[in-house]
Amino acid sequence: MIARGSAPDHHLQGLVQELTSVLGERCATSAADRDHHGHGESYHPTYPPDAVCYARSTDEVAAIVMLCRRHDAPVIPYGAGTSLEGHVAALRGGICIDLSQMGGILAVHPEDLDVTVQAGVTRQQLNAHLRDTGLFFPVDPGADATLGGMAATRASGTNAVRYGTMRDNVLALTVVLADGTIIRTGTRARKSSAGYDLTRLFVGSEGTLGIITEVTLRLYGIPEAVSAAVCSFSDVGSAVRTAIESIQAGVPVARVELLDDLCMRAINAYNGMSYPEAPTLFFEFHGTPRGVEEQAATVGEIAAANGGGHWQWASSAEERNRLWHARHNLHYAQLALRPGAKSWGTDACVPLSQLATCISDIRRYTEAASFPVTTLGHVGDGNFHLGFIIDTNNPAEVREAEALNVRLVQRAIELGGTCTGEHGVGYGKSRFLRAEHGEGAVEVMRLLKAALDPQGIMNPGKVLPGESTPVDGLSRNLDGA
Numbered sequence: 001m002i003a004r005g006s007a008p009d010h011h012l013q014g015l016v017q018e019l020t021s022v023l024g025e026r027c028a029t030s031a032a033d034r035d036h037h038g039h040g041e042s043y044h045p046t047y048p049p050d051a052v053c054y055a056r057s058t059d060e061v062a063a064i065v066m067l068c069r070r071h072d073a074p075v076i077p078y079g080a081g082t083s084l085e086g087h088v089a090a091l092r093g094g095i096c097i098d099l100s101q102m103g104g105i106l107a108v109h110p111e112d113l114d115v116t117v118q119a120g121v122t123r124q125q126l127n128a129h130l131r132d133t134g135l136f137f138p139v140d141p142g143a144d145a146t147l148g149g150m151a152a153t154r155a156s157g158t159n160a161v162r163y164g165t166m167r168d169n170v171l172a173l174t175v176v177l178a179d180g181t182i183i184r185t186g187t188r189a190r191k192s193s194a195g196y197d198l199t200r201l202f203v204g205s206e207g208t209l210g211i212i213t214e215v216t217l218r219l220y221g222i223p224e225a226v227s228a229a230v231c232s233f234s235d236v237g238s239a240v241r242t243a244i245e246s247i248q249a250g251v252p253v254a255r256v257e258l259l260d261d262l263c264m265r266a267i268n269a270y271n272g273m274s275y276p277e278a279p280t281l282f283f284e285f286h287g288t289p290r291g292v293e294e295q296a297a298t299v300g301e302i303a304a305a306n307g308g309g310h311w312q313w314a315s316s317a318e319e320r321n322r323l324w325h326a327r328h329n330l331h332y333a334q335l336a337l338r339p340g341a342k343s344w345g346t347d348a349c350v351p352l353s354q355l356a357t358c359i360s361d362i363r364r365y366t367e368a369a370s371f372p373v374t375t376l377g378h379v380g381d382g383n384f385h386l387g388f389i390i391d392t393n394n395p396a397e398v399r400e401a402e403a404l405n406v407r408l409v410q411r412a413i414e415l416g417g418t419c420t421g422e423h424g425v426g427y428g429k430s431r432f433l434r435a436e437h438g439e440g441a442v443e444v445m446r447l448l449k450a451a452l453d454p455q456g457i458m459n460p461g462k463v464l465p466g467e468s469t470p471v472d473g474l475s476r477n478l479d480g481a
Contacts, residue, residue: 009093012050015071019053019095022063026054026101037076037096040083041143041331043344043392043401044428049076049090054098058174058182058213061097065211066180068095074460075178077207079149080122082141084345085426087153087206091461097211099148105129106214114171114188116216119148126217135219138163141422142328148212153424154204158255158327161247161380162286163220165422170203174214178453188216201448206424207459209452223286226254227296228314228323231283231303232276236260236363236375238306239279240356243379245302247352251295255284256380257327263334263374270333271326276310281379282327284320330376334387337372344388344401348412349421352382358415359384362408369404371397383421410435430465 019027028034029051038048050073055061068075074094081088090096102120109115110133117126124144127136141150141157149155151173156165163169172186185198202210233239236258243256258281259267265277281303285295300311314320326333334343350358359375366373366386377384386408388401409419409432419425419432434442445464449456 009050012071012073012093015067015073016051018067019051019064023053028052037078037081037088037098038090040081040086040088042084042086043342043390044086044089047089047091049096050093052096052098054101056101058176061176061211061213062180062182064095064097065176065178068457069179069455072455072457074457076459077152077211079120079146080144082143082145083149083153083426084423085428087424087426087462089427091427099213100146102213108133110135112188113219114216115219116214117147119146119213119215121147123147123150130219134222136222137217138220139166139169147215147217151203151212151215152206156422158257158378160378161256162252162254167200167203169218170199170215171218172216173199173202173212175202175210175212177210178455178458206426206462208449208463209458225289225292226284226286226320227292228282228284228320229296230275230280230312230323231308232278232280232310233306233308234278236279237356237360238308239281240359240379242303242306242308243281244352244355246299247380249298249302251298253283253295253299253380254286255282257282258377258379258384260375262372263330263376266333266337266374267326267330270329270336273326282323334374334389338389341389342392344390345385345423346405346408347383347385347421347423348408348417348419349383350412350415350417354415354417355379355382355384358411358417361411362386365404365407370400382417425463427461430463433465
């Protein structure tokens with residue numbers, strides 16, 4: 001669905017001409033370029049920008065932003081386009097800055113366990129580069145996202161239960177502000193008490209306060225031994241209890257993923273596998289050979305006490321890669337369940353002790369849905385996802401999915417949780433910020449936004465609630481839940 005017209009707005013033609021004089025063919029205005037950059041990997045409709053600028057350096061990003069500021073034109077940063085809450089939609093037109101050509105790995109410091117990269121480097125590209133050093137970067141959101149985009153959305157993923165999220169693994173940033181100023185936040189030191197923590201301010205700001213162009217990241221040693229396993233259960237509650245009790249027992253599980261029976265059916269059909277089509281936990285253990293063996297034994301006992309069975313082990317790298325490749329392809333496997341449909345992916349995160357309650361409560365509603373609904377999650381840290389496989393051209397299904405999404409978020413917040421553990425806010429979840437943070441905290445966010453972006457050109461319509469913002473092709477006011 002294309003929500004804006006196919007031609008650039010005439011009032012920005014002068015800006016586009018100036019950008020073309022700076023970038024040449026790297027300032028693109030074709031319908032294909034613009035439409036591609038107007039959406040992510042979600043149900044949200046396409047809102048194309050007026051032009052796409054392919055930047056190759058921090059200085060180029062700064063030059064583009066300064067021109068946009070002069071013309072009062074919105075600026076929307078773009079990495080790999082894998083976001084799920086409308087982060088890259090050009091809701092008010094403007095200029096998309098594509099950072100995917102900023103792919104330099106600038107400095108690796110193996111002795112300090114850190115690396116500095118340009119924003120367009122992807123996590124897989126980085127880990128391929130690091131392979132010979134014995135180090136790796138663990139944050140794995142599934143998609144091969146850019147590291148700048150992962151920092152901007154405060155991404156996490158399957159390894160977060162052991163290694164943390166982007167919030168925990170970013171040491172410093174280079175950021176271009178709304179007036180073109182280039183700043184450096186943080187240092188390579190592992191801790192600091194000096195001044196405001198600007199790094200954490202920009203991590204998760206989704207391009208609304210500035211554009212991240214370089215990232216310094218923590219690295220970790222590749223574990224001596226790795227083992228993965230799959231265990232099925234009779235019901236989701238038993239699987240969730242196993243994950244919670246494993247964490248509470250102090251087992252340093254590297255990954256623990258929940259997939260419900262519908263997810264397993266999708267994985268089997270899409271990948272040619274034959275796992276039991278029942279609620280299933282995917283585990284991965286890191287450490288020494290003896291340590292991994294002990295971890296697996298402890299989790300095995302906990303799983304057995306909760307009725308877990310049908311253990312299948314994947315000890316070789318090839319077997320593990322196949323297992324996690326299937327997990328990471330779940331988005332596309334879900335879509336294959338209903339050809340022609342789209343996935344409305346949503347997430348929430350609650351305290352670990354409330355996870356079973358939250359999942360159980362929301363599944364009572366989704367069981368009666370008129371479309372397939374999958375449940376999956378990084379349950380070791382209280383984060384889980386729902387996938388609504390809907391016909392976006394059917395208004396009744398869209399309304400039903402929206403109502404289920406609201407129920408999920410409201411229940412998560414009631415249980416002391418958050419409206420999003422890792423998808424980010426974009427414009428899809430901005431309406432829930434008041435319910436989660438309160439009016440006072442949201443007002444502080446507005447003050448920060450106004451101070452750093454007084455013209456409001458940085459990815460407008462995202463994160464902050466209270467603006468009339470399009471949702472699902474309809475104009476809705478997102479003020480409040």
